[in-house]
Amino acid sequence: MELDKVRELIDMMKANDLNELEIVDGQIRIVLKRGSAQPVAQVVAQPVALTATESLPVGPPRPAPAPEATAAAAEDKPKLVEIISPIVGTFYAAPSPNAEPFVEVDSPVEENNVVCIIEAMKVMNEIKSGVAGTVRKVLVANGSAVEYGQALFLVEPK
């Protein structure tokens, strides 16, 4: 084994705050441990995904973590992206109490479709999908509080 490889491993450990790492190659065994308890790595399902709202700063795009955190598993599953909340406020699934929700599971969405409203300081902010595809999961209950960066929907992109 070359020292350069070891050096690379050490750099990876430092960069990722690992304090333990074990690799056995024959039969494969990998153990990684970090100091502060944190998930180690997210396998990124797809390089690009978007969320947007009108007249609001756009939250950072964030692909959904694959349900199984291994590359192998991710390949078998549909790649989902999250629509995240770009603001703090109260989540409304529908434009008014008696109306139908903007979207439900299996609803098709286009990038510019409104998917929900988030009320902040008495202002109703329409949140747009930012991605075209099919809603696979609604993550937040109607009327509940959401924080910045919270995932609202999972969408399977086209």
Added chain:
Amino acid sequence: MELDKVRELIDMMKANDLNELEIVDGQIRIVLKRGSAQPVAQVVAQPVALTATESLPVGPPRPAPAPEATAAAAEDKPKLVEIISPIVGTFYAAPSPNAEPFVEVDSPVEENNVVCIIEAMKVMNEIKSGVAGTVRKVLVANGSAVEYGQALFLVEPK
């Protein structure tokens, strides 16, 4: 594996705050652990060595750390053992101020030879070699204070 590689690994450990590192090459196995710095390991030159004094508790026997901290290096060099101080006190190399020292570099010693005196609470304690061989180094200056477990002489055993 060359010594240079070992030395480099040690440097890498020190520089990167690793306190454990295991590499097996056949089938590959790597274990790296980070944490707080602690002395890593001493390569033991020889399994047994003794120090003793009359009427005093015997200090734990301690082989001298080999000058080069690698097994390979140790094989080329004479294996030295330390005579350590079993008590706290003042070290005297000779029985009286004008007398010759008990031992000097290259003096032969037997296990029961007195090698120095350590004064503690006005009592002169004769310290015996505990090992038969040749004195290779006197580590403490006449009249200086020594603590428990301090190395006094290096002896090349027979």
Added chain:
Amino acid sequence: MFSRILIANRGEIAQRIIRACREMGVQTVAVYSEADRHARYLPLADETICIGPADPAESYLNIPRIISAAEITNVEAIHPGYGFLAESAQFAEICRDCKIQFIGPDPESMRVLGDKVEARKLAARAKVPIAPGSEESVPTEDEAARLAAQIGYPVILKAAAGGGGRGMRIAHNEMSLRVAFHSAQTEAASAFKKSDVYLEKYLEQARHVEVQILADRAGNAIHLWERDCSLQRRHQKLIEETPSPALKADLRDQLCKAALRLAKAANYVNAGTVEFLLDKDQKFYFSEANTRIQVEHPVTELVTGVDLVQWQLRIASGEPIKLRQKDIGQNGAAIECRINAEDPANGFSPCPGRIERFFAPGGPGVRLDCHVHAGYEISSRYDSLIGKLIVHRRTRAEAIACMKRALEEFEIGPIKTTIPLYLEIMSHRQFVKGHVDTGFIERTW
């Protein structure tokens, strides 16, 4: 008392407020930016809510997000800490409009004291001495030159909306004044969105001495004695202490009474600080007022035994101050060192990065207000203050000895901190004698 408040701040002051609330049985909502997600004080709050990314404009300075967080968490009040929105009268006003109690003074008091020109006028009316200077902000370079000639050099130009040393320029003659006038205006405009500057006589070798006050809505107002904050670098405080080694009893008394007069004149409510400059002839002049809790409040807490943050909450919730002036003692001496992640040997440049080694001092006389620890990542986005080491002993000499040994025990690495500089200061003959002024550190190091 409130049952639940929101803390619109981060770091050691957020932690300080959480501690006060926990001891009072008040629930807390802590907001945080994505950069502070792993802060160890967050789990000590009853609820936490992410309000935005690391950029302060998108989180700790973002009024809609903070108000929105307060609304969805149903808090009765907001504590702004210091920095960020703490001195924003606009924020205090929005809180009032939203029926959320701002834990601080009324926006009207904040506005008059926040405008340095207005504050000077108010001080003059309250018979608080002010340094000779312009009555209004100075519109032109020529007007500044005319005034400076009248007052006599050196003079100092200050931003009317200023704070934290920005927008300040000292001029020793007309030529330097004319240059400084424009740079001060530009800096004021960029820092405070208002280019107004005013001009004052610059006091050489002056000490910075400030008075802590507490005032309630029922009209009770007390002072909690002074703090000496003369150890500064570029107008930023590094070490603070109380009592001031420069004040005799009668001068101390005058200073504290002047501070109370100004507070009354401003209809001040809650905790506040009136800052003075004390010149080499023992004359003092009003400098500015801070309408919030100060970084250096712990030294006052230690010598008076009064928890200032707890009183901020009580006053804001409408309780009257039950402390009587005559019961507020100055017991012993206290010193604070601000531990900054900066390299004093390298122009105090900030040292963000990960803390690998962290061993805190302790034992008798030592208080540590610190939110960092081994494994903490210092973000370059925020202030370099990573903690405050405060000591309290019976005498100033004992406090210095205690601070010295505590600094020696304090180990933070591999990032650089101001600890080595403070160790030198604690042993410096002039500091030990108490003979320092606001230029001491810059002249000596």
Added chain:
Amino acid sequence: MFSRILIANRGEIAQRIIRACREMGVQTVAVYSEADRHARYLPLADETICIGPADPAESYLNIPRIISAAEITNVEAIHPGYGFLAESAQFAEICRDCKIQFIGPDPESMRVLGDKVEARKLAARAKVPIAPGSEESVPTEDEAARLAAQIGYPVILKAAAGGGGRGMRIAHNEMSLRVAFHSAQTEAASAFKKSDVYLEKYLEQARHVEVQILADRAGNAIHLWERDCSLQRRHQKLIEETPSPALKADLRDQLCKAALRLAKAANYVNAGTVEFLLDKDQKFYFSEANTRIQVEHPVTELVTGVDLVQWQLRIASGEPIKLRQKDIGQNGAAIECRINAEDPANGFSPCPGRIERFFAPGGPGVRLDCHVHAGYEISSRYDSLIGKLIVHRRTRAEAIACMKRALEEFEIGPIKTTIPLYLEIMSHRQFVKGHVDTGFIERTW
């Protein structure tokens, strides 16, 4: 004042003494066993010297090695801390013979107060109330039974040379007394090399209240008020506080004066503690005297503002006590929790091992005397005490609230500690009311 002393102890008390010395400008020599080689307080001493292996008999209890270390390092005095040799009159005598000042009382005072039977006699002569009991040690089982019948059950058997709860047995009737007599003798012999036991009336539901005193060679003696140490487990203190919630002013006064009478009668010099039991009828009885600094001394330091360890050094060096009794106040309330590496859920079994996580509490009111840290290896050789968390607030209720939030901030793992138990105690109705006695913890948990 001494220029250089040796500290014949380890752990938090060694660190405490080093801190006092550094603040006073006294050089320190710290001795250590091989198990403590990496202790973080050692580099804070001016010199360190290894005196033996981990086994206390070969290091911290080994008089020749400690004296020898003192001689080769040329110290003028030895501070024994608490535990180990702190109450060994023989050690104090050897120090005297070697012309090294022992920082503590004279061996004569230590001897008379160290023998519990002699101490009882001395207390009786000094008109300090003692519980009904034997005048001398009880030689036989029959004599014990006769005495017990006369005094009335329950009675307690104690080792004459005792301390730390060992050699103690409570008997509720003659049968249990006869059994207990032999086991108490055996335990006394093994723990103290002296099998003598004596017998006292056992006070049920009593509180443990002790008085701190300071006395100098010039005959000045002052008390520093009481400490309430009723929260115990197997006669070992876990939580201490001052003022005692059980004392009214006049009773407090009587108790403190009784302690001073005993100190005078014993020609006591330096810091010491007189322990009393206070029964449910508010009657107090002398229990024993401790001729050393106590683990729980910080609570007294916080409410009086007096640094007891510094005064130990001053008194030993021949300085008179300059503090006047009337200046020793009881300001606010202080509580100490002894953080032990023990599992309260598992019979308080010790939990040696490596500390991986260590996050200390801080902020207002908190003092931490603690020598451990992340990466510290707790040896099974020594006491399980790994630190003391002490708080100081204006009132007892505020101190309890402060202790609660500090305990919640304190994280030590993976080893078990007594922190979770203390959190329960701080919330327990009876503790909050101050209605506890020495059996409270054992009855409740």
